[in-house]
Amino acid sequence: MCDVAMTVAPGEIRGLIGPNGSGKTTLLNLIGGQERLDGGEIRLNGRRISGLPADRVAALGVARTFQVPRVFRSMTVLDNVLVPICADHRRTAWAQARSRAETLLRLTRLDAMSRMEARALSGGQAMLLQMARCLAAEPLALCLLDEPFAGVHPAIKERMIQTIVQINRERGVAFLVVSHEMSVLGQLAPRVSVMHNGAWIAEGALVDVARNPQVIEAYLGRGGPGSLSPAPGGS
Amino acid sequence: MDDPIAPAAGGVTASEPRAPWAAGDAVRRSMLIAAGLGAAALLPLVLGTYPIHVLTVACYYVILASSWNLIAGYTGLFSLAHHAFAGIGAYASALLALRAGAPVPAAIACGGLCACAAGYGLGAVTLRMRALYLALATWAFAESVRIVVSMEYGVTRGDLGLAVPLLLPTSSPRPYYELFLACAAATVGGLALLLRSRIGYRLRAIRDDETVARAAGVNTVRWKRFVFGMSSGIAGLAGALYGHYIGLLSPAAMQFDEMALIIIMVILGGQRTLVGPVIGAVVVEVASEALRAYGQLRMVVFALLVIAIMRVYPPGLAGLGRMLWTRLRHGLAAGDTTGHRARQPE
Numbered sequence: 001m002c003d004v005a006m007t008v009a010p011g012e013i014r015g016l017i018g019p020n021g022s023g024k025t026t027l028l029n030l031i032g033g034q035e036r037l038d039g040g041e042i043r044l045n046g047r048r049i050s051g052l053p054a055d056r057v058a059a060l061g062v063a064r065t066f067q068v069p070r071v072f073r074s075m076t077v078l079d080n081v082l083v084p085i086c087a088d089h090r091r092t093a094w095a096q097a098r099s100r101a102e103t104l105l106r107l108t109r110l111d112a113m114s115r116m117e118a119r120a121l122s123g124g125q126a127m128l129l130q131m132a133r134c135l136a137a138e139p140l141a142l143c144l145l146d147e148p149f150a151g152v153h154p155a156i157k158e159r160m161i162q163t164i165v166q167i168n169r170e171r172g173v174a175f176l177v178v179s180h181e182m183s184v185l186g187q188l189a190p191r192v193s194v195m196h197n198g199a200w201i202a203e204g205a206l207v208d209v210a211r212n213p214q215v216i217e218a219y220l221g222r223g224g225p226g227s228l229s230p231a232p233g234g235s
Numbered sequence: 236m237d238d239p240i241a242p243a244a245g246g247v248t249a250s251e252p253r254a255p256w257a258a259g260d261a262v263r264r265s266m267l268i269a270a271g272l273g274a275a276a277l278l279p280l281v282l283g284t285y286p287i288h289v290l291t292v293a294c295y296y297v298i299l300a301s302s303w304n305l306i307a308g309y310t311g312l313f314s315l316a317h318h319a320f321a322g323i324g325a326y327a328s329a330l331l332a333l334r335a336g337a338p339v340p341a342a343i344a345c346g347g348l349c350a351c352a353a354g355y356g357l358g359a360v361t362l363r364m365r366a367l368y369l370a371l372a373t374w375a376f377a378e379s380v381r382i383v384v385s386m387e388y389g390v391t392r393g394d395l396g397l398a399v400p401l402l403l404p405t406s407s408p409r410p411y412y413e414l415f416l417a418c419a420a421a422t423v424g425g426l427a428l429l430l431r432s433r434i435g436y437r438l439r440a441i442r443d444d445e446t447v448a449r450a451a452g453v454n455t456v457r458w459k460r461f462v463f464g465m466s467s468g469i470a471g472l473a474g475a476l477y478g479h480y481i482g483l484l485s486p487a488a489m490q491f492d493e494m495a496l497i498i499i500m501v502i503l504g505g506q507r508t509l510v511g512p513v514i515g516a517v518v519v520e521v522a523s524e525a526l527r528a529y530g531q532l533r534m535v536v537f538a539l540l541v542i543a544i545m546r547v548y549p550p551g552l553a554g555l556g557r558m559l560w561t562r563l564r565h566g567l568a569a570g571d572t573t574g575h576r577a578r579q580p581e
Contacts (some may be wrong), residue, residue: 055450072439073443083437089450
């Protein structure tokens with residue numbers, strides 16, 4: 001990955017698109033501390049976070065979900081959300097921690113399953129649980145969502161979108177959302193960034209980016225149709 | 236159309252320690268535990284010297300099995316060096332008492348600390364290892380310790396055995412039984428508190444998915460070292476206590492058989508439960524004594540039992556007991572409901 005320069009403003013929802021293998025997940029791994037940078041730097045609110053271990057990055061306010069849902073399978077749904085509340089840097093009182101976790105489960109409509117083991121959840125429910133776990137982090141400045149809508153039932157997708165919008169509005173949390181679903185990104189993100197072969201190739205509103213020849217070429221190859229339009233429903 | 240967010244029928248509910256607020260029947264559970272401990276403490280009144288000795292050894296294994304369950308069952312670090320840490324604690328304590336003239340209780344505490352330090356060190360060295368690699372590395376460590384103890388004749392008296400001063404000035408097993416019972420209860424109680432605390436959440440998160448735990452803000456490096464040090468320290472204390480009870484140490488107690496026995500106890504009783512290792516340790520130790528005439532064939536029987544449990548019912552005896560109890564309760568409740576309906580007027 002090279003020539004990637006981006007800034008996500010506080011409280012912004014930014015889309016991140018690009019063909020498979022373009023480096024979107026790698027970028028999220030680098031920001032989240034799951035992988036190390038060879039060069040360059042990543043800053044959060046002016047503070048350098050590149051090179052820090054993932055738990056330190058989380059303590060500074062970066063939370064994430066994974067492309068293939070990763071939940072603590074043998075723990076209950078409630079316990080999954082309690083893990084970030086019990087993280088090393090947190091000192092939340094038990095009663096408050098529980099109340100916070102239950103609020104997030106209600107928000108994601110997983111409250112009816114709070115006593116179930118996470119292994120029993122469907123793929124979409126596990127995605128929702130990942131999001132609830134992500135939002136349980138405190139402080140929370142930036143949420144990295146890696147293809148949260150892939151293969152998810154439309155009702156769950158709708159719930160996820162509502163949750164993102166609500167948390168963004170209420171807590172001013174910034175979101176970096178990797179997705180191939182242009183219609184959803186059109187609803188959520190005023191601006192999207194495009195990656196190809198590990199490099200940054202375009203940035204702007206989705207409708208503008210979709211007309212960018214470099215983006216069209218990256219998605220469709222040289223000589224493809226003249227425009228890449230957001231799917232119906234996109235803005 | 237079905238609600239895709241609604242829970243599916245027959246979802247699995249949790250069996251692991253619950254958070255403090257979720258312990259609805261905590262009072263009833265505490266009373267049951269207190270009654271069980273009271274009954275166990277009264278056993279010397281009805282049992283002879285030999286059965287009490289067997290139960291004392293069973294309590295020793297309860298401590299070892301419970302502390303191994305902490306590291307392997309709850310944290311997912313499959314260490315095969317637990318018996319070696321018990322040996323390190325036993326030899327460190329014995330040598331301190333014999334060579335430095337330390338009082339036995341102080342020597343036991345130091346034995347535990349030595350095992351804790353060794354475990355912490357091993358945890359640090361094997362930090363990035365999982366599954367088979369961790370098992371092999373810890374097994375290699377355990378074998379190395381056993382070989383060193385066997386060969387350092389000048390210090391440990393090797394296979395001839397090291398005579399160790401007794402902790403209590405009596406040859407009766409009864410006071411030792413009471414002491415070991417108290418230590419076993421303290422171990423299980425302490426682990427219960429630990430697992431219900433924030434640390435318990437962190438450990439279980441590490442077991443399920445270390446990368447995600449880290450992304451959620453858990454310092455996995457710190458807690459893996461901690462759990463290695465803590466479980467090894469408990470094993471070291473148990474080993475030291477046992478040495479000063481039996482009065483003779485030999486490297487034979489550090490052979491892999493001993494580790495296999497601990498694993499059998501935990502799996503048979505039910506891993507990832509607090510009561511499982513307790514049941515497993517008592518059942519295996521008592522059965523082991525009952526089948527003593529069959530020599531090493533006992534291990535074959537236990538191994539087959541473990542295979543059967545893993546294949547047929549992984550939650551082990553604790554899980555089996557819980558299932559039967561739930562069915563019985565539901566059966567009784569259904570009976571009550573039926574009876575109530577039958578009594579209702581037409």
